Amino acid sequence: MKKSFDIRNKPILLFTFLLLLKSGVAWYVVFNDGPNWSTMFTEIPFFLIVFSLIEWLARKRKILYYMVANLFITVIYFAVLMYYKYYGVIATYHALQQADKVTKVGESTYSLITPYYLFIFVDVVFFLFLMFRPKYISLWKERGAVRMSRPVLTLITAVSFGLCIFNIWPNHASMNEIKKAESMGILNYEVYTLFADTTEKEEIIDSKEITQTAVNELKGITMPESPQYFAADQGKNLIVVQMESFQNFLIGLTIDGQEVTPNINKLVKDNTYFNNFYTDAGQGTTSDAEFVVNTSFYVPKNEPATSSNYMNKALPGLPGLLKSNGYHTYTFHTNSVDFWNRKELYKAIGFDKYYDQSFYGDDDHIAFGSSDEVLFAKTVPELAALDAKEDPFYAMVISMSAHHPFRLPEEKLKMTLPEQYQGTLLGDYIQAQNYADYAMGQFLDELKESGVWDDSLIVFYGDHQGVPLYALGDGEKDWLKELIGYDYGYTDMFNIPFIVHSPSGTLPAEIGHTGGQVDILPTVANLLGVSVENQLHFGEDLLNQETNLLPVRHFLPTGSFINNSSIYVTGEAYADGTNFSQKDNSVIAGGSTEAQFNSVQRLLNMSNSYLEQLPDRPDVQSED
Numbered sequence: 001m002k003k004s005f006d007i008r009n010k011p012i013l014l015f016t017f018l019l020l021l022k023s024g025v026a027w028y029v030v031f032n033d034g035p036n037w038s039t040m041f042t043e044i045p046f047f048l049i050v051f052s053l054i055e056w057l058a059r060k061r062k063i064l065y066y067m068v069a070n071l072f073i074t075v076i077y078f079a080v081l082m083y084y085k086y087y088g089v090i091a092t093y094h095a096l097q098q099a100d101k102v103t104k105v106g107e108s109t110y111s112l113i114t115p116y117y118l119f120i121f122v123d124v125v126f127f128l129f130l131m132f133r134p135k136y137i138s139l140w141k142e143r144g145a146v147r148m149s150r151p152v153l154t155l156i157t158a159v160s161f162g163l164c165i166f167n168i169w170p171n172h173a174s175m176n177e178i179k180k181a182e183s184m185g186i187l188n189y190e191v192y193t194l195f196a197d198t199t200e201k202e203e204i205i206d207s208k209e210i211t212q213t214a215v216n217e218l219k220g221i222t223m224p225e226s227p228q229y230f231a232a233d234q235g236k237n238l239i240v241v242q243m244e245s246f247q248n249f250l251i252g253l254t255i256d257g258q259e260v261t262p263n264i265n266k267l268v269k270d271n272t273y274f275n276n277f278y279t280d281a282g283q284g285t286t287s288d289a290e291f292v293v294n295t296s297f298y299v300p301k302n303e304p305a306t307s308s309n310y311m312n313k314a315l316p317g318l319p320g321l322l323k324s325n326g327y328h329t330y331t332f333h334t335n336s337v338d339f340w341n342r343k344e345l346y347k348a349i350g351f352d353k354y355y356d357q358s359f360y361g362d363d364d365h366i367a368f369g370s371s372d373e374v375l376f377a378k379t380v381p382e383l384a385a386l387d388a389k390e391d392p393f394y395a396m397v398i399s400m401s402a403h404h405p406f407r408l409p410e411e412k413l414k415m416t417l418p419e420q421y422q423g424t425l426l427g428d429y430i431q432a433q434n435y436a437d438y439a440m441g442q443f444l445d446e447l448k449e450s451g452v453w454d455d456s457l458i459v460f461y462g463d464h465q466g467v468p469l470y471a472l473g474d475g476e477k478d479w480l481k482e483l484i485g486y487d488y489g490y491t492d493m494f495n496i497p498f499i500v501h502s503p504s505g506t507l508p509a510e511i512g513h514t515g516g517q518v519d520i521l522p523t524v525a526n527l528l529g530v531s532v533e534n535q536l537h538f539g540e541d542l543l544n545q546e547t548n549l550l551p552v553r554h555f556l557p558t559g560s561f562i563n564n565s566s567i568y569v570t571g572e573a574y575a576d577g578t579n580f581s582q583k584d585n586s587v588i589a590g591g592s593t594e595a596q597f598n599s600v601q602r603l604l605n606m607s608n609s610y611l612e613q614l615p616d617r618p619d620v621q622s623e624d
């Protein structure tokens with residue numbers, strides 16, 4: 001009697017079906033059109049190649065190898081889901097190299113998990129359960145011993161390989177990584193990225209060609225002979241305050257008559273406010289912002305700056321520049337200095353001393369260390385002691401309590417939100433920033449009481465986005481639209497405040513032209529009367545320039561950038577990209593030029609090339 005068909009006897013079909021369901025979940029989250037027929041066309045051939053290899057090579061434990069392959073591919077899909085929800089880009093092996101950091105930001109990572117994401121692990125758990133039942137082990141051995149027809153297997157392998165090549169090659173030139181992954185298939189894209197990084201090396205530009213003149217020409221700026229406000233605050237201390245996840249839409253925002261950030265609102269009113277300012281951080285977020293602000297270089301490609309090989313270099317930076325002008329340099333942060341390789345970053349850019357968790361302790365714990373209240377309360381006496389000395393100082397102070405996922409202890413909540421906001425990402429974000437503002441108010445009062453305020457040029461800025469567009473539910477997007485007056489988008493997500501307290505009192509109240517974190521170094525150097533003529537920098541002095549070009553390297557497709565009026569997001573190439581207005585995030589025509597697009601690629605290449613060719617630090621060379 002002929003046996004009926006049983007899919008359990010065909011593991012290649014069973015596991016292909018299971019993975020197809022999982023790929024559908026990934027496509028639903030990542031791609032605008034969700035899963036469709038092309039999902040099958042691009043994903044199934046990859047599954048079949050993997051499973052064909054098992055059929056060709058495995059003589060024993062074949063089902064076990066199927067389960068291992070299934071688990072491995074499931075983990076890739078899960079990583080893609082999680083990474084996209086926060087960063088808005090496709091995770092590759094570069095992101096997996098930072099997997100050890102995930103264990104240290106566990107609450108932040110877990111908060112991104114939507115329950116249906118875990119659906120893709122159901123079969124894995126089921127198989128693990130069955131593995132401990134002897135009768136199923138025996139059955140799997142029996143079924144695993146059955147070998148597929150070699151001619152059929154040869155045909156499957158050849159056709160699948162051909163389809164993978166067909167999916168990859170016509171789409172490899174696309175600059176938009178999301179569209180590239182959708183056209184190739186997620187797994188094909190992962191493999192392509194791995195091989196492309198080893199075979200398609202970026203051109204290294206000769207260091208002789210990387211000059212300040214070349215940088216300025218690409219950005220379309222001309223240096224004035226007599227810069228305005230030069231040395232307006234000469235001899236003053238410099239304090240740089242980096243505010244965790246602080247976005248510009250919070251400025252002036254009220255909910256039910258309550259100001260979300262009353263202290264920073266007053267700071268904006270009484271000082272110089274740059275309202276069209278953007279983050280330049282990459283996946284290293286907070287630590288990347290530290291790197292960009294202190295070096296005026298762009299974050300290196302494919303990796304957070306502070307975990308890169310550049311940390312063994314003698315990096316030109318703001319601490320070293322000010323030290324050569326008589327300053328002492330310090331940095332203050334309540335987290336461990338070892339996280340994100342900060343210890344090496346601080347050596348590389350020239351800080352004299354750092355204050356970290358070992359100084360602040362772990363009292364009043366929020367996020368990854370002591371609260372902002374503790375940070376500021378313990379930092380001000382140190383700043384006052386430094387201010388009492390003869391030489392000026394540069395101090396970088398990094399807040400952290402408003403870190404994703406923004407869940408504060410109940411006793412720290414300072415405002416009451418409408419019920420609809422309770423337990424949402426947006427609601428938690430607003431509560432966290434309201435608390436951070438409360439702590440900031442104490443800091444400002446203490447700076448003024450100690451006399452440090454009057455003796456210091458002090459700048460405040462957000463480090464990176466706090467409310468990722470990709471992580472918001474439809475309800476939260478509607479609430480944001482009500483709060484800001486239009487659809488929340490890229491321009492709002494990357495827009496952070498930049499506030500300058502100048503003791504000179506000569507600066508304008510508000511400056512509206514485009515700026516970014518990369519511009520902070522030359523701007524404060526100008527105010528302090530410190531020349532940057534002999535130090536390469538990719539930023540510009542925002543008090544003397546109105547034209548700008550800011551690459552967005554890590555959170556948008558390759559080639560995206562910000563100019564004077566829009567955020568340009570790359571399509572397959574420049575021509576089919578989209579320009580979003582900086583005013584209201586609406587799509588506009590003619591907001592950028594292809595010449596700007598090409599200049600952005602050149603600027604990024606120059607930054608990378610210059611860093612690659614820097615000599616090692618003397619202390620690194622001596623260790624060798």
